[in-house]
Amino acid sequence: MAKPKLKIVPLGGLGEIGKNMMSVEYGEDIILIDCGLMFPEEEMLGIDLVIPDISYVLENREKVRGIVITHGHEDHIGALPYILPQINVPIYCTKLTQGLISVKLKEAKLLHQTKINVIPSDGTFKLGKLKVDFYPVCHSLPDSVGLVIQTPIGAVVHSGDFKLDYTPVDGKPTNLSRLAMLGARGVLLLMSDSTHVELPGYTPSETVVGENIDRIIGAATGRVLVTTFASLISRQQQVIDAAAKYGRKLFFAGRSMTEIHKMATDLGYLKVPEGLVCNIEQLQRVPPEKVVLMTTGSQGEPTSALVRIANRDFRHVHIMKGDTVIISASPIPGNESLVSRTIDSLFRQGAKVFYDRIAKVHVHGHASQEELKLVLNLVKPKYFVPVHGEYRHLTMHAELARTMGVAPENAFVMEDGDILELNTKSGRITGKVPSGNVYVDGLSVGDVGGVVLRNRRMLSQDGIVVAIVAINKQTGMLVGRPDIVSRGFVDPDESKAMLDASRDLIIKLLDHDGKDIPEGAMYNDVKETLNKFYYEQTKRRPMVIPVMVKV
Amino acid sequence: MAKPKLKIVPLGGLGEIGKNMMSVEYGEDIILIDCGLMFPEEEMLGIDLVIPDISYVLENREKVRGIVITHGHEDHIGALPYILPQINVPIYCTKLTQGLISVKLKEAKLLHQTKINVIPSDGTFKLGKLKVDFYPVCHSLPDSVGLVIQTPIGAVVHSGDFKLDYTPVDGKPTNLSRLAMLGARGVLLLMSDSTHVELPGYTPSETVVGENIDRIIGAATGRVLVTTFASLISRQQQVIDAAAKYGRKLFFAGRSMTEIHKMATDLGYLKVPEGLVCNIEQLQRVPPEKVVLMTTGSQGEPTSALVRIANRDFRHVHIMKGDTVIISASPIPGNESLVSRTIDSLFRQGAKVFYDRIAKVHVHGHASQEELKLVLNLVKPKYFVPVHGEYRHLTMHAELARTMGVAPENAFVMEDGDILELNTKSGRITGKVPSGNVYVDGLSVGDVGGVVLRNRRMLSQDGIVVAIVAINKQTGMLVGRPDIVSRGFVDPDESKAMLDASRDLIIKLLDHDGKDIPEGAMYNDVKETLNKFYYEQTKRRPMVIPVMVKV
Structure with missing residues (x-):
């Protein structure tokens, strides 16, 4: 019987910076690498955090052997408090990473129910039938690791976030010898950090x-x-x-x-x-x-x-x-x-x-081009998947790998949700799983969707006008004078005359025996009339909401 | 009788990047230099443009002899369509700048009523009793100039935006000889572009x-x-x-x-x-x-x-x-x-x-440190005012001037609205005029203020809930079931139960003989109850607006 294919499914961090999460699947075993969050972008109004869509993980929950964390930054651990309640599997990480995760899970009252296995930065453990080796890497946080997953069809190397600082503060440089030995023995797939592929040369120490x-x-x-x-x-x-x-x-x-x-x-x-x-x-x-x-x-x-x-x-x-x-x-x-x-x-x-523009008081934690090339040179992978980066970074990193000898068809530019299936002969992208942004807003995870955000966007630009119109439920006639409540549209004092004029407009519009007019049509008439009037008067487009009160 | 003092009042562009405008006043004459706009910052929700506050100009309108424009970028000409209707004075600028201004004024239907005087880039003209000389400077736009204002107490040099490209595309480098000659004769005050003072060395050609x-x-x-x-x-x-x-x-x-x-x-x-x-x-x-x-x-x-x-x-x-x-x-x-x-x-x-991070396909148009030093060295001003920059840029540029021989007390870090008064002996900041951001939003100039923006900000974060409560005007009793309209708060379908519960809460709150309760208190009760309930349920804080309809 043919051996199963290796299945690589990025759930976050490919085509974006942040919310890193990668599924590595072989046979009956899935290993998840990292579980990060992303901070909301400007147009995600009111959103607190963004986490990966884990539908794929939940559908395959019986296969998931654990979550391996490469280091303790938010974009690698931040989604744990939201995802562990949905799938409670053990975590594997180094000691400091465990410290950082614990602070987080304690706050979320999840610490006691979570199993965290502390592994040395050069340690080895088994997840299902797969053997995982850590190797130390330099990053802007101590105790960061890359990992090697030994599968029946070959070794998979995941770099985590890394750079090649030969003189790091904690004295533990990235283990290049380990990578060289792996390369000599043959590596099936390398997944490597693309964050700073745009920068030529070496990242300073x-x-x-x-x-x-x-x-x-x-x-x-x-x-x-x-x-x-x-x-x-x-x-x-x-x-x-x-x-x-x-x-x-x-x-x-x-x-x-x-x-x-x-x-x-x-x-x-x-x-x-x-x-x-x-x-x-x-x-x-x-x-x-x-x-x-x-x-x-x-x-x-x-x-x-x-x-x-x-x-x-x-x-x-x-x-x-x-x-x-x-x-x-x-x-x-x-x-x-x-x-x-x-x-x-x-x-x-x-x-x-x-500060950074005028003094060298910061260096970042990611490898630049020459470091990425060195790793590609040592590991000599058959297949290459650039990880951690926006689309342009991934494209450039794949191009870099090709210039370093990876066969053009074996360097895959993947985005979140893509499924890559590999055997020792060939690999290809075979489909897509659900993926994307899940918004955390206050207590809720995932209920804020497109409509709510679109409304926030509209409200933020020109505000809102609510027109309250009382209608006699027997006669369908207007009762009293409509009320106008506005927020974020105009200064209500300075624009009092204009707002009053819009009340008169509604009266003029509805001042007739209203019986024959369906309520929906009345609603639309008021809305359109006010939209038009306000735009003419101000060249702004507030959200207009008529409220018909039947009395 | 003592000669009048020279009065320098920046109205825009000092302590910020954009909306450049400077008032230079001597005796009975005011010359305005530039009249620019600023694009709104992220938190200025819905705002189209920002222009300077010109209260000071309007108070002194009889002294204003003209607006001199250094070049045709938006941050130097963009406020003209908003400010010319308030103070119609002639404009002085070079030919290309006039072309760019004309496009703008035509759109605003202001072209026919505006007098634009085209001056060669090394030309001279008089404004009241003051003589103004242009000198050509290099910038990211041809036909840019700096200017020299000859006052009875000495020469004032304003650099405009500039760099010292010795091989510009149009073949017209910044006229350094002119600056050297001015310096040899003695310059009272230099105002110089600070935009790129953070960058060491020279800006590339x-x-x-x-x-x-x-x-x-x-x-x-x-x-x-x-x-x-x-x-x-x-x-x-x-x-x-x-x-x-x-x-x-x-x-x-x-x-x-x-x-x-x-x-x-x-x-x-x-x-x-x-x-x-x-x-x-x-x-x-x-x-x-x-x-x-x-x-x-x-x-x-x-x-x-x-x-x-x-x-x-x-x-x-x-x-x-x-x-x-x-x-x-x-x-x-x-x-x-x-x-x-x-x-x-x-x-x-x-x-x-x-693109810029991976290829040298752009250079900016502002002088770096060594260029700024060269200009200071040639002009040798007695007084120095750094212009065009955020506060840190101005501070650094003033510091640079001090290292180049300007007396420490003669380099002034000024911000918009500060008044600097100078004579040949000494200078000091003597007060402040109104200054700040005037917002252009749709048709209106200046009516959008703090409250409107604060409301837009709130609306953008957690949306709005309007509670419509019908009250019998005789009995003060609740009529029917309150209505709840929300936008940008929660998904109304998914959260229907919660929104319904909040309607029940209002009924519970008001289900009594309401006669004795003043309407204001009722309004506040509903508002507070809903605020509390929604926060408990969602950890979000929508803007809650009760509307009491008396029927």
């Missing part, structure tokens, strides 16, 4: 950033505030080292920064000299030149500590002349103007601000 | 872009589509040259691109070989390898030609395999995701796309 942070803190004469991603533990270590070196005390502001600092210290991922870290309540008692303060807010989030500090809305800290602020992060696309505003407002209050 | 566009068009085997800013006339010239060189025909798609091409050709700013440009109707009849198509859409604008082409929604052109697309522009902050999506969708349909 974390060490460069450490040197710059050290230099800036060393030269500062007043307080130093540093903001970065709360999960960027290696950056914390660099700040800890510099603070200690220059005899400063270290303070934390912002819940997530404080919590992750504690968790990473407890688990041994941060080396913190005794007495270095102080409670923020003590900040006032330490002279400015002895202070380093780490805060949340690297993306200009309105409720974060740094933004509240910049807006003079934070109890413990106000900016004073002589303060130095290091923004050790790049704005995530969409956040540029929030970050700019924060920088401007810090400058306005007299701080000196170092 | 347009020539670099021309070479790359030539190379890409030369190597293409199918059609080539080029998009750029419609007003980037030098880029058009580069595309024209390459199309002619490789024996291709040139087509235009998109209204503004087509119009500006015609206008610039008529005025002699474009050199177009006979027979090169064809009507888009003929596109189908020309073989792909003979086609270059210039389109609007460099910012991913949803209704632009390129985006419609990418969405298969443009009659004359669909993307086919083998097409090459050059996006010769950078995304303006805020437009990044629109541009990304357009690129992805072009890739998806098989086009090869060159």
Whole structure:
């Protein structure tokens, strides 16, 4: 009997940045890799989070052996609280990743019912009939891994998110020898991170950033505030080292920064000299030149500590002349103007601000072109699937693989929902499973759909007008004067005359024996008349809703 | 009698990018420099445009001698149609700028009543008692100028937007000798463009872009589509040259691109070989390898030609395999995701796309640090005011000026509305005039204020619920069952039960002899009850509006 085919089904992260989730299926076993969220885009009004559509997983639930998590970033773990209640399978991950997942599941009251298996970053475990090996990779978070799935028809390598930093802060570079050995033995399929395939050359080492942070803190004469991603533990270590070196005390502001600092210290991922870290309540008692303060807010989030500090809305800290602020992060696309505003407002209050456009105070965590080529060169896969990227990234990465010797027909540009089936001879995309965005809005998961969002969009542009028309249920005649309630359309005081005129229009329209007019027609007449009138008067198109009250 | 002081009042463009407008006042004369608009930021929901507050100008209207325009970009001319009806003064500008302004004023039916004086790019004219000299500068638009205002207490130099391209496409570099001579004679005040002060080194020449566009068009085997800013006339010239060189025909798609091409050709700013440009109707009849198509859409604008082409929604052109697309522009902050999506969708349909992150197909039009230093070095002003930039840019540019020898107290970081008063001895900021954003929304200028925008913001997040409650005007008792109309809150079908429950809640609340309850209290009770109930049920906060209908 022919061996089953290997089935690869991306459920998130291919054709987009975020909500990474990949299904790898062989015979009776499915392994899910990552379970991430995506932050809503601008036009997803009011949406809190976006998670993958897991219909395919639920249909095949009896095959699912577990969820393997490559590292603890939101776009890899963030959907767990929403998806575990639907399919409770064990999780496999490294120790720090487990720490980050636990914080999240505790909040969602799911921790006790979830089985999390901690695996060393070079460990091995079995899921169904498939053997999985972790190998350590460098990323902007310690304890990140790639994985090798040994299937009966060959090895599948998934890179996770990675770069090839030879001098990382935690001293654990990506295990290239492992990849080379795998390549020598033959790899069936490589799936590799495409996030930064647009960038030529090599991604600079974390060490460069450490040197710059050290230099800036060393030269500062007043307080130093540093903001970065709360999960960027290696950056914390660099700040800890510099603070200690220059005899400063270290303070934390912002819940997530404080919590992750504690968790990473407890688990041994941060080396913190005794007495270095102080409670923020003590900040006032330490002279400015002895202070380093780490805060949340690297993306200009309105409720974060740094933004509240910049807006003079934070109890413990106000900016004073002589303060130095290091923004050790790049704005995530969409956040540029929030970050700019924060920088401007810090400058306005007299701080000196170092940020990515003017100082090398951040490097990102993804491989650039030369690193991606090196991995392709070592792994020498028969098949290649670029993962983690928008469509252009995937296209370029596939092209890169072809120039590195992957047969043109064996590099597959896939998007969420595509099914790729492979055997040792050939592979092809054979169909599509349901996939897409599931919106989390408040308590609900998935009930906000196209209509609700389209309405929010319309409301956001020109507001709403509700026309309340009382109709005598016997005679069908208008009772009294119609009411107009508007929000977000015009200033009701300044435009009182115009709004009044629209009430008169309704009276004129309905001032007759209404008996013969069906209610639906009346509704449409009022709506159309008002739409037309308001557009003529204002060139705006508010949402117009007539409400007929029968009395 | 002491000479009057020179009064500098920025009304737009200082502390922000866009809506540039500066008032320069000496004695009985005010000269306005530029009159630009700003595109709305994300949170200015439904707003079409933003223009400066000109209360100060209107209060001093009898002093205003004219509006001098440095060049024809929207952020320098775009507010004219809104401001000229309020203060009809003559305009002074170069020929191409006049062409661009005329297109705009014609649309607004203001052309016949406006006096536009065309001045050569090295010309001189008088405004009241003040003499104004233009000097040519390089920018991303030909015929751009800086200006020198000769006042009785010294010369004021305003750079306009500029860079120091020594090899510009139109062969007219920034006139550095003129600046050197001015500097030798002594300059009282320099106001200089700060937009790109964050960038070290020199801005590359347009020539670099021309070479790359030539190379890409030369190597293409199918059609080539080029998009750029419609007003980037030098880029058009580069595309024209390459199309002619490789024996291709040139087509235009998109209204503004087509119009500006015609206008610039008529005025002699474009050199177009006979027979090169064809009507888009003929596109189908020309073989792909003979086609270059210039389109609007460099910012991913949803209704632009390129985006419609990418969405298969443009009659004359669909993307086919083998097409090459050059996006010769950078995304303006805020437009990044629109541009990304357009690129992805072009890739998806098989086009090869060159854009700023992967190819040098665009340079911007503003001076980098070394150029700004050179200008400071030549002009040697006593006073310095950085213009055109957000607060951080202005701060850095002032700092740069100090390192170049401007006395620390003579470099002023000003924001819109600040009044700077100078004489030959000293200067200081003496007060503030009204300034800020005036919103244009549909037909109205200025009536959309904080409340309307705040309402749009709320509506955009969680939608609206209108509760219609009929009350007997004699008894104060509830009549019938309250109605609930919601938009953008929940899916009304899926959440029918919840919405019905909220109607019951109102009945329960009002089911009593209502006579003693004032209507306001009833309104508030309904509102609070519903707010609480909906939040408990959904963790969303729709805008709740009770409407009491008395029958």
